[in-house]
Amino acid sequence: MHDIKKPNILHIFTDMQRFDTIGCLGNPVIKTPNLDRLCGEGVAFTNAFSPSPVCIAARCSMISGQYPLHTGCYENDIMPTDGRKTFMGALTEDGYRTHGIGKCHFTPDRFELKGFQTREIQEELGDDPENLDRNNYLKYLHDAGYEHVCEEHGIRGEMYYTPQPSVLPAADHPTQWVADRSIKFISQPHTKPWYLFASFIHPHPPLTPPAPWHKLYRPSLMPAPNVPQDWESLITYVNRVQNRYKYADQGLSIHQMRLIKAYYYACISFVDYQVGRILDALQVAGALDSTLILFSSDHGEHLGDRNCLGKRSMHDSSARVPMIVSQPGRFEGGKTCTTPVSLVDIAPTFLSASGNIEYQRTGKLGSHALDGVDMHDILTGRSDRKVVFSQLSYPDAMTPLCIAPEDRKYLAIEDEITKRAHFSSYMAVSEKWKYFYSAPDNKEFLFDRINDPQETRNKIGLPFVSQSYTEMKKALIEHLKAGGEGAGITGDSWRVFPQIRLNPDPDTGLLIQDGYTPWAQMDLPTGYDC
Numbered sequence: 001m002h003d004i005k006k007p008n009i010l011h012i013f014t015d016m017q018r019f020d021t022i023g024c025l026g027n028p029v030i031k032t033p034n035l036d037r038l039c040g041e042g043v044a045f046t047n048a049f050s051p052s053p054v055c056i057a058a059r060c061s062m063i064s065g066q067y068p069l070h071t072g073c074y075e076n077d078i079m080p081t082d083g084r085k086t087f088m089g090a091l092t093e094d095g096y097r098t099h100g101i102g103k104c105h106f107t108p109d110r111f112e113l114k115g116f117q118t119r120e121i122q123e124e125l126g127d128d129p130e131n132l133d134r135n136n137y138l139k140y141l142h143d144a145g146y147e148h149v150c151e152e153h154g155i156r157g158e159m160y161y162t163p164q165p166s167v168l169p170a171a172d173h174p175t176q177w178v179a180d181r182s183i184k185f186i187s188q189p190h191t192k193p194w195y196l197f198a199s200f201i202h203p204h205p206p207l208t209p210p211a212p213w214h215k216l217y218r219p220s221l222m223p224a225p226n227v228p229q230d231w232e233s234l235i236t237y238v239n240r241v242q243n244r245y246k247y248a249d250q251g252l253s254i255h256q257m258r259l260i261k262a263y264y265y266a267c268i269s270f271v272d273y274q275v276g277r278i279l280d281a282l283q284v285a286g287a288l289d290s291t292l293i294l295f296s297s298d299h300g301e302h303l304g305d306r307n308c309l310g311k312r313s314m315h316d317s318s319a320r321v322p323m324i325v326s327q328p329g330r331f332e333g334g335k336t337c338t339t340p341v342s343l344v345d346i347a348p349t350f351l352s353a354s355g356n357i358e359y360q361r362t363g364k365l366g367s368h369a370l371d372g373v374d375m376h377d378i379l380t381g382r383s384d385r386k387v388v389f390s391q392l393s394y395p396d397a398m399t400p401l402c403i404a405p406e407d408r409k410y411l412a413i414e415d416e417i418t419k420r421a422h423f424s425s426y427m428a429v430s431e432k433w434k435y436f437y438s439a440p441d442n443k444e445f446l447f448d449r450i451n452d453p454q455e456t457r458n459k460i461g462l463p464f465v466s467q468s469y470t471e472m473k474k475a476l477i478e479h480l481k482a483g484g485e486g487a488g489i490t491g492d493s494w495r496v497f498p499q500i501r502l503n504p505d506p507d508t509g510l511l512i513q514d515g516y517t518p519w520a521q522m523d524l525p526t527g528y529d530c
Contacts, residue, residue, distance in 0.1 A: 006193040007327060008291040009091070009350055010186075010282065013197065014271055015055065015103060015204040016311060017297035019048065019320035021268050025336075029223065030265050031216070034276035035324065038295060040334045042326025043379060047340040049429055050299040052392045053311050053319040055105050055204075058298040058343055063087060063114065065347030065370035067389060069483035074393035074420065079107050085366030087347040088195065089115025094356050097192045099185055102178040102199035116197075120181050122174055124153055124201060125515025132518045137177055142519060144172060150520035154206030156513045161246055161309055163207045163214075163263035170210040175202050175267075179274035183281040193354070198278060203267035203301070207260065213270045217262035225257050225304030226317075228456035235306050235313070237440035238394050238425060240502050242310035244402045245511035249502075257304035264303060292327040292353050294346065312392055314427040314436035314445075315455055319390055323375075327353065330376050337379050338431055342388040344372035352376065387475050390427040390436075391485070393420045402509035404501040421488030422497045428476035435472035439488050440500040446472065 020027055024036035025044055051061035052068045052075075060073040063086040068074045092098045092115055100119040106112045110123055111134055122137035132139055141152060149167055153174060166173055182198040202209075209216075228234060243249035275295070282288045298321070302308040305317045312318060323341060325331040330353065351359040352374040363369060377383035395411050403411070413419040427436035434447045434455075446460045446469050459465050477489055488495050503509055 006095070006354055008190075008193050008287055009096075009195040009353065010278070010291050010293045011195065011197045011346075011350075012275060012278070012293070012295045013102075013199040014268075014297040015199075015201050016299060016301045017203055017268060017322060018300040018303070018317060019046075019322055021265070022322055022324075025322075029217070029221075031269050032272040034272045034279060035295065035322075037279070038275070038293065038324050038326055041332065042293065042324055043331045043333070044336045045323040045325065045339075045341045045375065045378075046336050047338050047429075047431060048296065048321050048323030049340060049342050049388050049390055049427075050319050050321055051342050051344050051388075051390050053299040053313065053390065054392055055298055056107055057392065059105050062298075062343040062346050064368070065344050065365055065372050066368065067344060067371045067479075067483065068391045069480065069485040070368070070371060074391060074424070075396055077107070081108070084368055086115040087350050087365060088197070090351060090356055090358070090365055091115075091195045091354060092117055094354060095192055096354065097190060097194040099194065100197040100199065101181045101185070102197070103201045104197070104199060122178065122201065124204070125156075125513070126151065126517045126520070129518040137174060138517060140177065141168075141172065141517070146172070147519050150516050151514070152517055153201060153515075154208035156206055156515060158247065158510075158512070160205055160511065160513065161207075161248070161260060163259055165214040166208040166210040168210060170213070170270075173210045173270070175200055175270050175274055176210075179277050182278050186278070186281045186285050186287065195350070200271050200274070202271055203264050205301075207263035207267055209263060209266040209270050213266045214263065216266045216269055219255065219259040219262045222258040222261045222265075224254055225252075225261075225307075226454050226456070227305070227307055228454070230457075231306040234315075234445075234455065234458060235308060236425065236438040236443065237423075237500050238312045238392070238438070239302075239306070239308045239310075241394070241399050241402045241509075242312060243308055244502060244506075244509045245398055246309045247510060248307075248309045250506055252304055252307050252309075260309075261303050264301065289328050292325070292331070292350070294326075294349070295322065295324040296343065296346070297321045298343070312394060312425075314390060314392075314425055314434070316434075316453075319427065325349070325375060331379065335379075339378050340386070340388045340429055340431060341375055341378055342372060342390075344370070344388075345375050345378070346372070348372045349375045387428050387430045387472075389476065389479050390429075391424060391480075393424040394440075395419055395423040398511060399509075402503055404503050407498070407500050410498065410500065417487045421495065423500075424488055426476055426480065426488070428472050428479065430472065433468050433472050435469065435476060437473075437476070437494055439494065439497050442494070442496055442499055444473070444494075
């Protein structure tokens with residue numbers, strides 16, 4: 001056994017999991033006994049936020065410990081290609097055995113290591129035939145005889161948000177495969193401390209739990225979405241675009257939304273079951289007391305709240321994530337911490353726990369400074385930080401057809417910095433208040449997080465909260481200016497851009513996102529051409 005002064009680090013990560021999907025933290029419907037166990041042993045940070053509520057940008061910020069204004073990644077786009085260090089690379093250099101299993105969503109090269117010594121790869125949307133041997137999960141399915149499966153993570157395209165039982169049994173399901181590989185890694189003899197990234201694609205749509213898990217929750221017993229009376233005034237450009245291409249802007253059925261929630265919860269419960277298996281393997285290996293365990297997700301999912309599906313907005317349903325940390329002597333006791341934290345805090349938390357000399361001496365990760373702080377300092381009050389931030393810019397390749405034809409000229413702006421600002425949303429959030437601004441709408445939002453936790457009323461125009469409004473707006477603008485993100489700012493306020501309107505044609509901009517397995521033959525017989 002290695003020196004426990006350098007703990008193992010088990011980093012369990014999900015994709016698109018809302019903050020309010022853990023039983024013991026206030027959800028009376030969902031079954032998460034193993035995450036409840038982790039909360040009972042560690043610390044639940046109940047105000048955790050994504051630095052950018054979308055997959056790639058959030059993960060880029062997490063592994064670098066930087067907000068998007070420093071990574072340059074604001075969407076599902078290219079991660080920095082300048083060779084900047086990740087916390088996995090720092091741990092590798094510090095003598096850790098580092099291994100990644102499951103979804104990393106690295107760009108531009110999905111097979112890149114980015115500091116890991118080794119990876120076992122499982123990503124979405126199939127792959128090219130020549131990559132079959134490099135995509136470990138697809139190779140596993142191929143060798144197991146699943147050549148009839150053409151979309152291993154479920155059918156996307158028009159059925160992206162149509163709940164569907166997995167075509168794979170539980171034993172070969174992508175969620176269980178990540179756990180199986182994680183258990184094998186943990187169970188091996190280790191002479192060095194290790195860092196393991198166990199990353200599940202679920203509950204990201206398509207929602208495909210295996211049988212019998214798809215029957216765990218009955219839709220008619222699921223709670224209805226949060227749809228305030230004035231919901232249309234509470235959503236933004238990014239919500240409207242997503243609703244269009246996700247087939248959700250022509251009306252949502254309450255029964256459909258409860259069915260989606262039932263399958264979403266089933267996916268999470270199946271992940272929870274795998275978390276229990278991984279924790280049991282740690283215990284059998286005698287490594288439970290010498291391991292820092294962190295569970296989180298990259299962003300949330302609206303699930304019909306405000307009649308929206310998807311992510312990307314700054315509402316809690318999209319931008320707020322679960323965050324549980326457990327480590328004997330540092331994060332323990334079944335506590336909760338309500339001070340805001342962010343995914344950018346994961347890197348300094350790991351580096352501090354590992355005793356990384358460079359970080360302790362300089363506060364940096366390689367050549368760049370970290371925007372986050374050690375969550376142990378948040379927990380113990382050694383950090384006085386009260387506000388965390390988020391940013392997303394969405395002039396995305398999927399959006400042009402969703403936008404009114406006369407407004408598409410704003411996507412053709414040659415000045416990429418100005419275009420980014422025009423399509424950006426920015427957020428500052430404290431324990432009490434959330435302030436965010438949507439530039440495509442030229443609209444501000446202020447939510448009272450204590451008295452209106454469901455974000456049902458925008459307080460921006462009330463004189464009673466003018467001081468809080470001024471303070472939160474100032475904190476956000478100062479953060480952006482300090483990071484060189486000033487293209488959307490004029491003086492001490494926001495630069496006014498033309499508002500972006502949705503295409504009035506309801507069939508224009510619908511998403512088709514197919515991703516077939518390398519061996520799938522999609523040719524139809526003669527006479528059945530598409």
